[in-house]
Amino acid sequence: MKQNTASARVVGDLRDRIKRGALAPGQAVPSARQIVKQWGVAIATATKALAQLRKDGLVRVEPGVGTIVIGERAQELSRVRIVEAAIAIADDEGTAALSMRTVGRELGVATMSLYRHVPSKDVLLELMADAVFAETPVPRPPARADWKKYLQVLARAAWQTYQRHRWLAPMICLPRSRPAPASGLRAVESRSP
Secondary structure, eight states: OHHHHHHHHHHHHHHHHHHHTSSOTTOBOOOHHHHHHHHOOOHHHHHHHHHHHHHTTSEEEETTTEEEEOOGGGSOOOHHHHHHHHHHHHHHHOGGGOOHHHHHHHHTSOHHHHTTTOSOHHHHHHHHHHHHHHTSOOOOOOSSSOHHHHHHHHHHHHHHHHHHOTTHHHHHHSOOSSOOTTSTHHHHHOOOO
């Protein structure tokens, strides 16, 4: 049990260093022997920690060099990662700065590789809106209670979403061929229990 805790502590510390950029992609992480010295753990614990980082896709073993950081950029490309990166760009710089090229650059991949997961920028914008709406919980409507209060709760939740993602309101005000599945329509369509 003690080794599991020690291993988790080492993994957590190294994961935090990678996340903060203190250990950048391509940089070597401490070897098992260095981990033993720095964290005061057994060699088996150090080896287990490095194995967990490999399993998590944060590092890889490079012959003749050691264990190096892969970082988030080299992790498996997926629709979820593409949408998350696009939301981060839009949150920081607005949708004017958003393009498939900027998303590819953010993820460290070729632009064309994105199209295997997302067919176009328009579809990406729809996926972004849906992801953002999905993060806002919609309360169940009351059976016979005050509908005015319920609508106020919904309005506050929407306002908070628009405050977190300022690019969203102008985007959804444009005529859309189809609304995002997780948009506010699910609150309107929900039925009382």
